[in-house]
Amino acid sequence: MSGIPAEQVPGQGAAQSVPEMLVVGVGGDVGMYALVRAFHEQYRTPAVVLSKVATRAMQDSAIAENVVVPNLDEVDVLLSTLEGLAQQHRDKVLVLLTNADWHVRTVILNRERLEAAGYVLPYPSLPVLEQVSSKEGFAEVCDRLGIPTPRTVAVDVAKLVADGGRAAVPGLEVDLQFPVVGKPSNSAEWYYVDFPGKAKIHHIDSRAELDELLGHLADANFPGTFLVQEFIPGDETQMRSLTAYRDTSGAVTLLATGRVLLEEHTPGTLGIPAAILVEPYDDAMDAATRFLDETGYVGFANFDYKLDPRTGRHVYFEVNPRIGRNNYYVTAGGANVARVLVEDWVLRRPIRPVHAVREVLYTVVPFGLLAKYVLDPELKTRIKALKASGDVVNPSSTTATRASSAGSSSRASRRTTAASTRSTTRSRRRRATDPPRPARVRRSGRPRGLSVCHVAGGFLTHGEFCPLLHLCAPWRIGTLCAHLPEISGTKRERGNSLMSFIESIRTVLAKYAVFSGRARRSEFWWYYLALAIVEGVLYFALVVPGLTAYTTATMEYAMAGDPSAAVPAMPGSLAVGYLVVSLVALALLLPTLAVIVRRLHDTGKPGALAFLLLIPVVNFILIIVWGATAGTPGPNQYGPDPKAADQPVAA
Incomplete structure (x- = not known):
């Protein structure tokens, strides 16, 4: 692969001469905070983050203002709120970012209106989005390029409902060996459906379990396609993540890959990496570059893939039309994600492609918890060595590390301490410090939000x-x-x-x-x-x-x-x-x-x-x-010496 490690890019750690910017984020999760932090570290850019509720990730942040908009999922509310913000900040370059598929679709569908309001929109065109955001479309492109994907059975739920709904489920032919994995073809459509036991990804052990799930989808009138995929064996440490950026000139200017060590297990976030070890995988970088070039993609993309122990090859599951919730592993790996976007959309100048390849551990869970679930002795030894050397990062932690501050001195780069791996459940007060020091987190002594x-x-x-x-x-x-x-x-x-x-x-x-x-x-x-x-x-x-x-x-x-x-x-x-x-x-x-x-x-x-x-x-x-302190010898104004003799116990 062409490209150079991020730490070899001249001047990457230095602040760029850019017009005054404002990051406008939609969605207040830890992924958005990581993006806000990356912009602040690189350019000292402030941010306004919109969310339906006040989120813990944005709580007390001094680098981002969290604006709560209860009906943010309604298109008219989202657009009018964004236009109102644009009116308030007409003197700034407004960069609109989101990490949710449904918001990405809304932004692209209303591109002209938002660009007229003054927003920079680093997203692909609608036809490209339709092709890549569908897992069926993703598989078609991969087949043309010879990129391995799992065997898949697509279930048209709308047709299933027309054929009788739940009663028609047993007649479906599923030529796959159980266990299998079930997931929606389109994540934006999945967001708006609700049924008992809904999860981001479903692990299905039997045909009876599959029939029950499809029955729930039929009862809920899910309008999209549900995919039943071959299960690729191996635990979570066989999963991989790849983040890429393809600029408006057609060059892939950023690539980063990592090994997933632990995934989240709440229903709404099942399968999202909670810990990633940055590792270079040239074959994956090549596959992603070919895929993005083939589709004419523009902007950030995040690929999910897994090492198949049966063949020793990487198998690719999907591409997300956004940077991904766990994007801080890229910045931690040495390539600040804000830089490629600003150089492309704000400064309009080409840059040399960079790869985030510095070995660093990204985690949003306490290190002790992570070490408990990493069972492979070699992996456990590696992450303990990274912790000892200070190469462990959490986007909500107190300091940036050597990995996320490529231009810093070696002494400053080793400032990540055990505080970097403390539990994110503890309340944090973030404080924007003056350059060149990174944004810090000031921790309060008592957990917030408790009864x-x-x-x-x-x-x-x-x-x-x-x-x-x-x-x-x-x-x-x-x-x-x-x-x-x-x-x-x-x-x-x-x-x-x-x-x-x-x-x-x-x-x-x-x-x-x-x-x-x-x-x-x-x-x-x-x-x-x-x-x-x-x-x-x-x-x-x-x-x-x-x-x-x-x-x-x-x-x-x-x-x-x-x-x-x-x-x-x-x-x-x-x-x-x-x-x-x-x-x-x-x-x-x-x-x-x-x-x-x-x-x-x-x-x-x-x-x-x-x-x-x-x-x-x-x-x-x-x-x-x-x-x-010894008592006063003998009697004093308060009574006799209690040690002079045994005193009767007063009732």
Whole structure:
């Protein structure tokens, strides 16, 4: 293949002299954020992103304004909104981008209207779109060019309905061996149909399962063609992804290929890569170039294909008329995707074709989760080495890596750290920094979008809202253990033996709301240790299982970016767990306050100082200092020395 690695392109990392631009995105998933980030990294271009709902991918972004348009799927609403934006930004070059097939079709169908409004539309013509977006048309072109595709049976659902609908399904001839794969011929038509169990791709194990699926399609009056394809054996690591750009002069100026390591498994995103290892595949680049040249395609295209272990050849499934949701692997591989588009449509000048071939790991899931599902020892070793060298990227992570900043210095290029692979379910605040530093993500300390019960339970348990219970959190046990010398017997309290663990708990609970008198160190620390154990056991038994399930569901929702998907609801078990932990914490609030006040009295300090515990961070330090300070020898203004003699337990 002609072309050069992206890192050898002179000046690619430098900012280009371009007119003022504005990226206008339609759809707010992580793929759109990756595009917005690529434009910002290359040109410091701002963006406005339209979506049906506020999405987690765009939440708090400082490089993109997320505009929520509830009826965005309606053509008139979409077009009028875009025209309104164009009126507001008539002084800028407007680049319209989308990652959804149905929006691509709408844009192409209304090309003249949108171009008249001032938009740059880097998409193919309608006849080319009709040919390549149909999987049947894709297979026809591949057959002419000798590009391998899986054996396929096309089911005309409209004809099936005319022949009797569900009753006519058993008579269909499907000359394929099960299991098979089922998918729509046209993704734009698939978007508007709804039926039980709908998924982006269906894996079908038996004829009975196929008949049930086709029956659902007939009942829903699906107007398109449904394809039943031969299943190519091999796990997800045999899948491949290829991204290409063919410019308006007919030159393929960008090619990138990668091995899929993990796919998403939510129904609406099934089969979309969640992790890609950038690897060069010359045969795939050649096949894609021939296909794009044959069809006269213009713009970004994304090919899905798989290595067939039976033949050792790549088998091609489809081409998507868009850059793809997982496009950041291209930028991470060394070829910023914004550059080829701007050079072609904005600057109108030819560039040398580039290939993104630098080995880098792209992932939108935590690295630990990915490593768990990569079973091949050699692959696992490779991705661990990439993590160790900092060549792991996530478009929502804090920094760009060496791979996505080809012009950066070697030191700056190694700034990707473990933060790059942290869970995308944690809330992020993105911040646009000044050149030449890349866009960063500022993480907040508390997950966003959680219910009031979740937040209240966490605050009451962890002490952020109620600082007096700060030491009750399970992870504070280590701090308590650091003070065991005061209560373990290695340091004897003055004039008397230590109060025992059981005696301490009995004393504190007996003095449930007694704020007068004094409390020795062993009484204080044994009680706090017991409190931490109780809270920790309850938390891990009642909260952690539900929280794990909720976090997983939230992460899948965040990665899906499907505006039609329902926001995951908190499991009932998690709500009950938080309620129980919170009630226990509230029940123990008074004795906890009382023993703190008595401990202050023992050191000669007034109990009113306990109000200082309302100050975050400081409260934790004060608890340690007050708890570890020896009491005043002998009687003081608050009562007799509790260590002078055994004190009777007050009722």
